[in-house]
Amino acid sequence: MIELSAGQGPRGRDAAAIPDFDAVAFGPFSLRSRLLEKDGLPVRLGSRAMDILRLLVSRAGEVVPKNEILGYAWSGLSVEEVSLRVHVAELRKVLGDGKDGARYITNIPGRGYCFVAPVRRGGRAEVATPASRVPERAAPPPSLPRRLDRMVGREDAVAELAARLLRDRFVTLRGPGGIGKTTVATALAHEMCDSFDGNVHFLEFGPLKDGALVASTVAAALGLVVHHEDPSASIVNFLRGRRLLLVLDSCEHVIEEVARLAENIYREAPGIVILATSRESLLVEGEQIFELVSLPGPPQGTRLSAGEVLAYPAVRLFVDRAVAAGHRDDITDEDAEVLARICGKLDGIALAIELAAARVGLYGLREMAALLDNRLQLEWRGRRTAPPRQQTLGATLDWSFGLIGESERIVFQRLAVFAGHFTLRGAIAVAAGAEMAEDRVVEALEQLVVKSLVSTQPDGASRRYRLLDATRAYALQKLGDGGQLAQIAHRHALYVQCTLEAGMRDKEGGDHASRLQESASLLADARAALQWAYANDDGAGLRVPLAGSCTRLFVELNLLNEARIWSDRALAMLDEADRGGAWELELQSTLGHALMFTERNSEQAEAALRRGLEIAEALSDHANTFRLLSRLNMFYRRTGRYRHLVPTALHAERIARVIGDTAGIAGSKALLGVSYHLAGDQAAAQAHLDQGLRDDAALRGTQPGHFAYSRTPQIPLARVLWLRGFPDRALECIRPLVGASAPHDVVMHCIALCWSASVFGWLGDWSSVEVMTGRLTAHASMHGLVPYEAVAAGFRAQSMIARGEAAGGVDLMRSALPRLHADRYELYASAFAADLSRGLVSLGQLTEGIQVLHETILRVEREGGAFDMPELLRLRGELEIQGGNPDAAEADLVASISLAEQQGALSWRLRAEMSLARLRTRQHVQNPLEQLAQTYARFSEGFETADLIAARRMLNEPGA
Incomplete structure (x- = not known):
């Protein structure tokens, strides 16, 4: 980017404040300071338009807001x-924007303007005078194809390739069909014409049907008249001692003959520079490979603005060709998401992008995206003047398909069932059979990679393979035409199921991290296999085990909605042979877990978890017994049924000891710690959480859905530490979460955000509560965790009430609490009800505030009490004081102090002691602050937190 000053301009502005800058070029134009030239000749441009051009070019690829442009060009x-x-409009007219496909300035509605043409830095432009005018370039050699008016996204490739050619002399530009090899080669030939004094010969071998004609074609292009059958020796003799660039385009179908001739020329004619384009390497002496990769496109699933997506060459090419075909030229932020999806589907293949873009004017962007989702259109026609093999995607792929052997064709078609990347093991599992030995599959795959029909990338010590979407659509069509689709799809589904099942066994053996990565790479194939198995009778026998394997993967990848849908669907298809077996266990466990987080804590969720536990215990499956107990414990936490927490956690601890697994034992300690905390025994909670934290490394190896606070045991410990009277240590536990990125386990991240927000609220740090709430809202919405959205609303209402925005906070809390009750999500409801009562009282609705607290206390008592019962009693006591009922108030406050002491919750006791001291001061009781002073003295830290500051003020008041 060229930095321009935002200083004053010529009209009333200080022209010297705008620095001169090195010349830049775009298309046929060059710009230096306030001089615009086209092909070396000055171009007349108004002063305001020049200011606008300078600003836009200086920030090429970036959306410049309209008000900023106005402020620069019309300062003051x-x-x-x-x-x-x-x-x-004047500027666009001068530049010829939109003419012959040229694109320079794009309007981003509501945002501003973006300079989208590639900008090249160069030497300082000279003012064109008769003496210094740049001479016109000589006409290119007649053998060169016409240069495209505009090439998008390949400027760097042309520059690098030119340098490689001058250094290495012999380079093959390799890549799959339609990726743009000929376009780059043509641009390069034109670019290097001057370097070779016009001695550039471009030979297009595409139309050749017979490889024996290669040498005679080259001889004819060089102007040689050769009368014997093989003119190769004459060609080499002619080129020896000469200097020229020889471009050999589309070599793959005559590769043997081209390779032999190119190698001889390289050896015998050192002044000759050779550029070959091919879908496979020539594999001869001297050849260097330049791999032409797909045009970069925007990442999928990321929200980008119009200006941001236009920074990607794939999008720029699509928009450029769409506008040329009649589509509007203003790109909105709403369009950006669709453009990203389209370009992702087209894999950065230039031909595919151009063919699709040419039809946007007919269908529209969103309709085009839908068409590509349904079936890649292989027969869409492109430019009439293009070679026949490049006029449709189907023709391009027919060309490649015709160049491979029978074994390669069979393997190529069978590999099309893979929806994503696949391994060599996967290729063998799907493509090998009685008629195709494994070694033939390996050999065929190697040739498909060499011929650019299969792409490959390293994956650690091994490699992964993939068919691009256009290639895959073509191969699938061939597979279906041959009548083999059902057979190969069944093999594919079986491979997916067996691979995931093996991964499940290995993860239970402790090798979770490495296996999860391998399993995650099967996600696209898992989805495709499920869709096929449930839509075709041939897949009926695989439906239950396939769903069981895939839903475990969905849970691990936090795709809980998919886990719920497929586990529910598979359970409806269970036959008697599957009932009570391992697959029903897996499906019931997944369904209960997924229902809990995506819909509500329903009876169906509990029934599924209990049924899973029943099967696990009947099968003596200790690992799944522990997993089901952990999930049931989570269910009881969420529903507020605290009396069940410690028994299920103790049961889980016994199972963990039977298993003898370090992570399981550490997890059971953390599970017990959380259970004791919520049930109201903070001393026992701290002891168990401390034990769990000591085995933190083991806990971090556990899987998502293992609700022993597997990755964040310090979060429940923070709550316990605050209750126990250690506010500073509590803050140390949760501070790392502020600003931290979300971990892999999205459910645990929601829980960590909720519990951290509660600690910040107890500390009186409402700004941090709001930060946590914002992150919780975004995270829950992103991952479809609907119940947490209501929790986030409750925390937001809590903050509003604490900050004095009682009316808004009460309204929001009144909408959040019914949602929590409807979801049977009671874990946070009691605290939110206490905040609602505070808000009501501040609005003058004391009776209703007391009633809300009274109903909440009764509900908690029915479930065996809870950790926050001392605080609920204290708040009711406070409201009874305001209602003129000191006896009831004192009873509640004394009960609160007694229960807080029993629970080991020193911080609850401090609050209750402050409330009781205020009441006794009003009653003129002797030494009303004595107990408060004793409780305050038990603290050893946290003296700058809200409660301790308030207590100190009371104790330091005159006459205290």
């Missing part, structure tokens, strides 16, 4: 936006 003046539009 108040003008209407229409003035900007008029001058941009």
